[in-house]
Amino acid sequence: MRNVEHYKKGYYMPPVVDMSWAYKDCPDKAPVWCSVDLRDGNQALIIPMSLDEKIEFYKTLVAMGFKEIEVGFPAASETEYEFLRYLVEHDMIPDDVTVQVLTQAREHIIRKTFEALQGVKNAIVHVYNSTSFAQRQQVFRMSKEEIKQIAVDGAKLLQRLTDEAGADYRFEYSPESFTGTEPEYALEVCNAVLDVWKPTADRKAIINLPSTVQMSMPHVFAAQIAYMSQNLKYRDNVVLSVHPHNDRGTGVADAEMALLAGADRVEGTLFGNGERTGNVDIVTVAMNMFALGVDPQLDFSNMPKLVDTYERVTRMHVHPRQPYAGQLVFAAFSGSHQDAIAKGMHFREEGNEQYWTCPYLYIDPHDVGRTYDSDVIRINSQSGKGGVGFIMEQNYGIDMPKKMREDFSYFVKSVSDHKHQELKPAEIYDVFEQNYLNVGWPLKVENFFVQKFGGQWIGKILVKADEEEVILEGRGNGQLNAISNAICEAYGIEIDNLVYSEHDLDRGSDSRGIAYFGLTDKQGRTTWGAGVDTDTMTASIFAFITAINRMEGMAQRVRFRHLTSDPAAVSEFKAIAGQH
Ligand SMILES: CC(=O)SCCNC(=O)CCNC(=O)[C@H](O)C(C)(C)COP(=O)(O)OP(=O)(O)OC[C@H]1O[C@@H](n2cnc3c(N)ncnc32)[C@H](O)[C@@H]1OP(=O)(O)O
Numbered sequence: 001m002r003n004v005e006h007y008k009k010g011y012y013m014p015p016v017v018d019m020s021w022a023y024k025d026c027p028d029k030a031p032v033w034c035s036v037d038l039r040d041g042n043q044a045l046i047i048p049m050s051l052d053e054k055i056e057f058y059k060t061l062v063a064m065g066f067k068e069i070e071v072g073f074p075a076a077s078e079t080e081y082e083f084l085r086y087l088v089e090h091d092m093i094p095d096d097v098t099v100q101v102l103t104q105a106r107e108h109i110i111r112k113t114f115e116a117l118q119g120v121k122n123a124i125v126h127v128y129n130s131t132s133f134a135q136r137q138q139v140f141r142m143s144k145e146e147i148k149q150i151a152v153d154g155a156k157l158l159q160r161l162t163d164e165a166g167a168d169y170r171f172e173y174s175p176e177s178f179t180g181t182e183p184e185y186a187l188e189v190c191n192a193v194l195d196v197w198k199p200t201a202d203r204k205a206i207i208n209l210p211s212t213v214q215m216s217m218p219h220v221f222a223a224q225i226a227y228m229s230q231n232l233k234y235r236d237n238v239v240l241s242v243h244p245h246n247d248r249g250t251g252v253a254d255a256e257m258a259l260l261a262g263a264d265r266v267e268g269t270l271f272g273n274g275e276r277t278g279n280v281d282i283v284t285v286a287m288n289m290f291a292l293g294v295d296p297q298l299d300f301s302n303m304p305k306l307v308d309t310y311e312r313v314t315r316m317h318v319h320p321r322q323p324y325a326g327q328l329v330f331a332a333f334s335g336s337h338q339d340a341i342a343k344g345m346h347f348r349e350e351g352n353e354q355y356w357t358c359p360y361l362y363i364d365p366h367d368v369g370r371t372y373d374s375d376v377i378r379i380n381s382q383s384g385k386g387g388v389g390f391i392m393e394q395n396y397g398i399d400m401p402k403k404m405r406e407d408f409s410y411f412v413k414s415v416s417d418h419k420h421q422e423l424k425p426a427e428i429y430d431v432f433e434q435n436y437l438n439v440g441w442p443l444k445v446e447n448f449f450v451q452k453f454g455g456q457w458i459g460k461i462l463v464k465a466d467e468e469e470v471i472l473e474g475r476g477n478g479q480l481n482a483i484s485n486a487i488c489e490a491y492g493i494e495i496d497n498l499v500y501s502e503h504d505l506d507r508g509s510d511s512r513g514i515a516y517f518g519l520t521d522k523q524g525r526t527t528w529g530a531g532v533d534t535d536t537m538t539a540s541i542f543a544f545i546t547a548i549n550r551m552e553g554m555a556q557r558v559r560f561r562h563l564t565s566d567p568a569a570v571s572e573f574k575a576i577a578g579q580h
């Protein structure tokens, strides 16, 4: 690719550290989560949130279980300032929630921040300055010592103003642009800040290491975190935090590996909103833990509502493929996936598995408030019989014989293919109803009755065929056999093989049953039909006639034979049949 020579590695490998953490497979408990939606997320929006929108988002975060929330940058704007004041004046900060505010390490900005904090019981004051080589060289044009001094002066001012306020605020320091900073120098600056604060077990300090711009592969970032974790002073009294961004698309991997490498806390946002490519998506990191059986201590049980709130207040969109939350992340359109999912669901319903092991579905969609009906099996031209059968069974209680399911699914696929559209369950049912159920053309059953004479049944059926009412008569060793013989003999239909099954559709005294017939002619061609009625025999005859009607050339055959009956016989038939 052109211009590759413009680039080189912008990060620094840390000195050799203990890498035994790399053998851990996953974190064994949730980290401290800090939402930075209302600050880092907000500062990256085209239109930052209004006061009302921030309030709604804040309430959502509290309800989800966040205990640390960066509520803004109070010195940035009136809305930011007013928002914190609103929370204080309306007593909206629960005792177990700590609000965090961000400030540059500049005196007037820090003072303004403290003004905004008046009356807050639990607060984290988060101060930052850039420490990277590029920022020292190009933005600040300062030496390492001078940059360290900005951090130390900021730390001292935080301490002084907190003492003056008689408050008990906790402190956080970020060497901003950490990923572009020499690790040894970042360590020196952080330790200098910690020497000012002298954190104790009762009042720990937070050292937050941001990948302000992501520059390396995740294991390199994690090794940088391990280096800091293993060398920071006061380590037992330091909460080591990470703040991954997503420039390389690996924010989640950075957070997860950093947790293995020693981080205790993660700053991020819902769905990864934030500067440029965003902050790390806390939903994904937390749900990844959940899916491994570790309680993330955050509630995502109504993900659709969360998505709705987020999209409304930020004016951003959650991508349909966004892990755990996107519209399509549980959807299976393709046949083989649908088949395995439908079988996996049955396996689970049979009580076989304590844990979630359903193929193709990483987690149970119900756990994030999604449904199997509309979210999982979705039908288009890529779908198969397993999926179509699943929709018909789940939504309408229709459990077709296996071969009929296959026949119907090819029919449905071709409808979807020609329309070039997904088919929703109701549309699939319409296809079934119009083409496979109680089909009354070219033959329509009007009435029938059967009687036993000796060892044989005589069946008579009144059908409407080509606008004529015709009585057909046949004999057989069973009731259905007598009726089917009547129809086949009348129209010269030879059946080589038939498949029949039936089941209840509803429960209750006037419950309906559904019958299915598959008829194979001498040429080996099979047609399928279904019939529904409160009477099983009637349902079966409807199913049989439907399968007959769906045979190739049946309309011509009926027209060609043009059978007729004496109208008086038809009236007499109707009278007799009415008594049965
Ligand atoms: C990675 C991050 O997300 S960091 C957070 C970024 N977020 C924001 O900036 C949003 C809110 N910010 C703001 O509203 C404004 O930037 C304000 C109100 C804080 C400050 O505005 P301004 O006074 O206009 O200053 P501006 O932000 O442009 O900063 C420029 C000056 O501050 C210095 N500076 C920037 N960051 C820092 C810092 N963290 N500590 C100390 N000095 C800093 C710059 O070197 C520059 O100095 P100079 O005037 O001597 O050239």
Ligand SMILES: CC(C)C(=O)C(=O)O
Pocket (backbone or CB within 6 Å): 040, 102, 128, 174, 176, 177, 208, 210, 211, 212, 213, 243, 245
């Ligand atoms: C203020 C800091 C933590 C930040 O947002 C970043 O570096 O990305």
Ligand SMILES: [Mg+2]
Pocket (backbone or CB within 6 Å): 040, 210, 212, 243, 245, 275, 279
């Ligand atoms: Mg950031």
